[in-house]
Amino acid sequence: MPKGWRSTTLIPVITLLAFAVLPHLYNNQFLLFNMMMYMALAQGLNIIYGYTGYLPFGYVGFFGAGAYGGALAITFLHWSPYLAVLAGGGAAVLLGMILIPLFRLSGAYFSIASLAAAEALYYVVANPGLEPLTQGPYGISLPQVYDPNGAYWTMLAILLFSLIISGVIRRSRFGLALSAIRESPLSASMSGVNVVKLRSISWLLSALIAGLAGAAFGWYISVFYPETVFGLGIGVFTIVFVLFGGIGTVLGPMIGTLILYGVYNYIGISTPEYFQLAYGLLIMILVLFLPNGLVSLARKRGLNVA
Amino acid sequence: MSPDAPILKVEGLKKHFGGLKALDGVSFDIHAGEILGLAGPNGSGKTTTINAITGVFPIDGGEIHFGGNAIHRLPTFRRVRHGINRTFQVPRPFPALTVLENVMVAGTYRSERKSDPHRILEDLGLAEHADRPAKSLNSSQQKMLGLASALATSPQLLLVDEIGAGLNPEELSGMAARLRSYAAQGMAILVVEHLMDFLDRVTDRLIVMDAGNTLFTGKLQQATQDPRVIEAFLGG
Numbered sequence: 207m208p209k210g211w212r213s214t215t216l217i218p219v220i221t222l223l224a225f226a227v228l229p230h231l232y233n234n235q236f237l238l239f240n241m242m243m244y245m246a247l248a249q250g251l252n253i254i255y256g257y258t259g260y261l262p263f264g265y266v267g268f269f270g271a272g273a274y275g276g277a278l279a280i281t282f283l284h285w286s287p288y289l290a291v292l293a294g295g296g297a298a299v300l301l302g303m304i305l306i307p308l309f310r311l312s313g314a315y316f317s318i319a320s321l322a323a324a325e326a327l328y329y330v331v332a333n334p335g336l337e338p339l340t341q342g343p344y345g346i347s348l349p350q351v352y353d354p355n356g357a358y359w360t361m362l363a364i365l366l367f368s369l370i371i372s373g374v375i376r377r378s379r380f381g382l383a384l385s386a387i388r389e390s391p392l393s394a395s396m397s398g399v400n401v402v403k404l405r406s407i408s409w410l411l412s413a414l415i416a417g418l419a420g421a422a423f424g425w426y427i428s429v430f431y432p433e434t435v436f437g438l439g440i441g442v443f444t445i446v447f448v449l450f451g452g453i454g455t456v457l458g459p460m461i462g463t464l465i466l467y468g469v470y471n472y473i474g475i476s477t478p479e480y481f482q483l484a485y486g487l488l489i490m491i492l493v494l495f496l497p498n499g500l501v502s503l504a505r506k507r508g509l510n511v512a
Numbered sequence: 513m514s515p516d517a518p519i520l521k522v523e524g525l526k527k528h529f530g531g532l533k534a535l536d537g538v539s540f541d542i543h544a545g546e547i548l549g550l551a552g553p554n555g556s557g558k559t560t561t562i563n564a565i566t567g568v569f570p571i572d573g574g575e576i577h578f579g580g581n582a583i584h585r586l587p588t589f590r591r592v593r594h595g596i597n598r599t600f601q602v603p604r605p606f607p608a609l610t611v612l613e614n615v616m617v618a619g620t621y622r623s624e625r626k627s628d629p630h631r632i633l634e635d636l637g638l639a640e641h642a643d644r645p646a647k648s649l650n651s652s653q654q655k656m657l658g659l660a661s662a663l664a665t666s667p668q669l670l671l672v673d674e675i676g677a678g679l680n681p682e683e684l685s686g687m688a689a690r691l692r693s694y695a696a697q698g699m700a701i702l703v704v705e706h707l708m709d710f711l712d713r714v715t716d717r718l719i720v721m722d723a724g725n726t727l728f729t730g731k732l733q734q735a736t737q738d739p740r741v742i743e744a745f746l747g748g
């Protein structure tokens with residue numbers, strides 16, 4: 207196996223072992239669940255931001271769409287929660303398709319427009335007029351499928367899926383073409399790359415992962431409100447974890463999540479509002495001074511980072 | 513398509529930027545294996561001609577036929593996959609990717625005419641830099657990398673935009689020899705160039721543009737005696 211592929215395989219294997227064993231050593235399953243969730247979201251965001259350079263501030267919209275998509279499949283179609291998680295992924299992909307025209311915008315305009323789209327979806331879902339469908343502001347409750355263990359293992363599967371997709375992209379010609387798009391869309395098309403198609407595929411993969419994670423989250427907590435799953439906090443955390451760890455790699459978002467979500471849980475739980483502020487500032491500092499994240503420091507020292 | 517039909521046929525090409533007519537009805541042909549020079553003062557529309565042929569922006573009038581097919585509505589990547597490529601006047605590599613990766617991006621397509629990135633780098637003297645990020649190359653190396661990327665899509669039509677500028681005399685002769693050898697293998701080449709001396713070494717057929725119009729088409733030797741051409745170069 208070539209060197210690069212070995213580390214690409216190693217990361218999912220270690221992750222699988224760690225999250226399979228940890229619940230037996232540590233009794234806060236919800237924290238472990240959230241850790242996996244943020245790791246998956248970080249990989250998902252990395253696929254669109256790390257490779258193509260488009261940073262959707264409204265990435266949480268896919269998460270919320272997934273949570274509601276899954277919940278509606280359970281409530282109205284009486285699907286099993288496992289199928290409902292897939293439905294959540296599908297709902298996010300659908301939303302992603304609707305939002306593809308946003309790519310006509312560049313840079314910051316794209317980022318802000320995606321945020322506006324996520325906010326708009328939040329207001330639609332939370333609208334009391336939609337109570338028969340979404341329960342509006344009163345929230346969703348899914349007691350009939352309550353099963354934290356089932357949701358835990360599902361989230362682990364989603365995380366592994368995101369790691370495998372991310373690893374394959376990193377090592378494939380598809381990933382190389384995506385990196386070319388990030389560096390210069392014009393030169394990429396001059397190299398024969400179908401920029402619109404490849405960017406859309408990575409966008410939808412990124413949406414899919416967030417949608418699956420959102421649906422599994424909704425299942426795990428089984429009672430949630432629009433602001434729980436469309437809250438900007440989830441989006442800010444995901445962005446800061448990816449930026450901190452390092453974009454365009456598989457390992458970077460994992461390390462970023464491990465450290466920053468770890469720190470947050472260690473000292474931040476009691477004062478979450480300060481953390482959102484602190485992490486918001488951290489995003490600005492990272493973009494300005496360490497745009498390629500922690501792993502870029504390792505790479506500067508000659509280490510080959512997966 | 514008859515064997516002596518031109519591979520590229522440009523007819524009445526128009527492009528305006530706001531009120532500025534950058535191209536105002538430009539027409540010419542190129543045959544396979546031929547090198548055509550395109551000269552003209554700064555701002556006369558040479559780069560815009562290349563941009564129009566490669567689909568960097570939509571044109572406002574005229575037609576472009578390549579290999580007998582109308583291509584002027586196709587997106588850039590399709591034109592590239594049909595066999596057109598170009599270099600940029602100011603090189604536009606993928607800065608963070610390595611030299612080899614830069615060429616590999618292009619090598620992914622046109623599966624029916626696969627190119628070998630390593631061989632291309634070897635031929636252009638970039639092999640020893642293969643693993644360096646493109647942004648670390650000096651400007652003449654970046655020009656070579658631009659040519660390498662274009663060649664990696666195995667073009668039948670190559671448009672080169674002032675590739676001679678900034679090269680030393682030795683590099684210039686190397687470049688002239690290289691372009692002639694590509695043409696000898698059947699590639700059609702449009703050489704946009706300021707340096708008449710360089711054009712003289714690669715072709716004897718020339719177009720001269722001024723303010724979006726073709727001033728002159730014919731033998732290079734005659735161009736240098738044509739009063740309108742002299743006027744455009746000296747008066748422009």
Ligand SMILES: Nc1ncnc2c1ncn2[C@@H]1O[C@H](COP(=O)(O)OP(=O)(O)O)[C@@H](O)[C@H]1O
Pocket residue numbers: 529532534552553554555556557558559560561
């Ligand atoms: N993208 C653009 N937007 C606006 N004006 C442009 C653009 N590209 C070229 N022009 C203008 O069109 C004219 C022709 O430019 P160009 O084709 O680059 O000339 P050159 O013959 O020096 O290559 C110039 O006046 C230039 O300023």
Ligand SMILES: [Mg+2]
Pocket residue numbers: 558559560601673
């Ligand atoms: Mg020019």
